[in-house]
């Protein structure tokens with residue numbers, strides 16, 4: 001199917017099905033029940049799942065295949081967001097041209113950053129990419145945020161190219177030469193796909209359950225599926241094989257007649273474009289771009305996602321992105337009142353004690369939970385969640401075999 | 414003039430003169446053995462041929478062109494393939510993938526964007542790779558993870574990776590070290606056959622005299638970085654200087 005072998009084809013089909021039915025799958029608990037806070041089927045979070053999925057898929061093309069650990073990939077995420085915002089401001093609210101510019105701009109950045117950083121490998125490469133990302137952050141935060149159209153004018157560049165700390169926002173004065181400057185009722189227009197508003201959504205009420213289908217989510221999901229499909233093709237292509245051989249033995253590759261540099265640069269640029277695409281989608285879902293998107297913690301996050309899910313596996317990065325975004329949004333919302341209500345059945349002293357133990361790991365402490373889970377995975381499942389899944393599958397298979405074996409041998413005894 | 418011409422090559426590592434005024438001429442379509450005691454500078458000499466090291470002085474001409482100042486991949490593209498003393502393969506890749514990389518390098522050059530067509534669809538290259546694996550008796554191992562193979566198999570794989578490129582000059586650094594006797598004999602037969610079939614030139618470093626005398630048409634003896642003698646195998650066998658070099662080392 002689409003040039004994929006059977007195994008990859010079924011993986012793509014499964015992922016497609018999961019993505020289509022995500023609004024149901026992620027909302028298993030009825031509205032208003034105690035467990036409803038574990039529901040993740042709301043548009044905002046689902047969009048984040050797929051967008052960070054794209055980011056991590058792209059990161060994995062570089063890190064998973066070549067072993068080069070970029071610690072500055074968030075720079076491309078930010079570049080993508082700013083590029084999309086400028087497209088919205090200058091030309092119009094259609095998301096497709098915005099995403100195209102996001103990818104072009106991030107590719108240009110990636111060519112420059114990659115060209116310089118790839119002169120070194122290992123930790124030095126990581127440090128170089130980190131340095132570039134922090135420079136990009138500084139540019140966005142202050143250097144490019146100065147009043148560029150003169151103190152007397154109140155034009156487009158009033159707050160520079162990036163808008164500084166508050167970020168780049170849409171205004172009623174934006175020219176939007178190919179679209180409407182304002183909506184009919186005088187508001188700032190919202191991003192659309194040929195008129196389909198990204199924030200529009202329909203709700204389906206089934207008994208106690210409420211399912212939300214958002215245009216923005218499904219648009220991002222389609223983009224993610226295309227990105228995922230392309231990454232499978234890259235993994236299976238000669239190009240992907242050469243990238244893996246770079247990770248395996250770069251010296252042998254050069255004595256075999258191949259020049260690793262341009263291959264590395266191509267991988268770096270492709271992976272930067274994935275990040276730019278993710279950044280553009282973020283702006284398309286919520287038209288705002290701030291410098292914090294380029295901060296080093298954002299670069300670190302995608303590293304965690306990829307490792308947590310499984311470096312070098314096809315689906316791992318998507319799982320990792322989902323797991324981390326789920327924790328960030330769900331665990332961080334649990335507060336001590338909720339904990340008390342869960343453990344209310346216990347005697348008072350014990351209840352307080354247990355709540356006191358769990359409390360540091362919820363709410364703002366979700367990072368602590370993430371850290372522990374991350375450590376456990378790295379120590380016990382170096383292949384990430386994917387390896388965990390494989391181990392489980394193997395366990396089930398063995399059990400099944402044993403069952404059938406004992407079933408056939410029993411009569412003989 | 415030979416296919417490979419090494420002239421007055423010197424290489425020092427700090428105070429150690431690893432190569433001193435080395436002159437070597439390898440004629441086209443011969444098997445030229447380089448022998449000598451440990452530390453004689455044999456591997457260092459090969460390193461100077463493939464761009465791993467740059468000699469302090471001297472020249473290295475291959476096929477009428479200088480290799481000095483060229484990168485290893487450029488030199489490979491000129492037609493020199495090398496088997497290393499410790500096997501250098503792509504340990505994370507399967508045996509088949511190990512074979513395909515040199516095939517791609519040979520067909521498409523040092524860099525090519527292949528698009529996103531699957532490796533599986535490269536029928537012609539796969540046939541080439543499988544044929545070569547068949548020749549080294551490794552076809553049954555083609556889907557194996559190459560890092561998990563024995564040292565001898567890794568050597569054979571590395572040799573197959575070099576041979577599949579059909580190089581003009583094949584450099585072998587102790588290709589049979591760590592191999593069982595039977596595999597060593599197979600390797601000798603394979604090299605003989607390859608040489609006749611494809612008319613390639615081979616420079617081989619080897620400690621195993623059985624291998625040397627079964628294959629070599631010319632032998633250069635290197636000691637302490639300098640060639641002692643160069644002659645036919647018959648003349649080398651009884652040469653007093655050679656005995657001295659080896660005995661001197663043993664004593």
Ligand SMILES: Nc1ncnc2c1ncn2[C@@H]1O[C@H](COP(=O)(O)OP(=O)(O)OP(=O)(O)O)[C@@H](O)[C@H]1O
Nearest residue numbers: 426429431449450451452453454455456457458498
């Ligand atoms: N990169 C290097 N830096 C410093 N010294 C080196 C280097 N490479 C080789 N040498 C030294 O140069 C001398 C020649 O080494 P070389 O590896 O060429 O010997 P050889 O003839 O291949 O020996 P063997 O039969 O043990 O493989 C040795 O004394 C070695 O220690």
Ligand SMILES: [Mg+2]
Nearest residue numbers: 455456457498
């Ligand atoms: Mg040696």
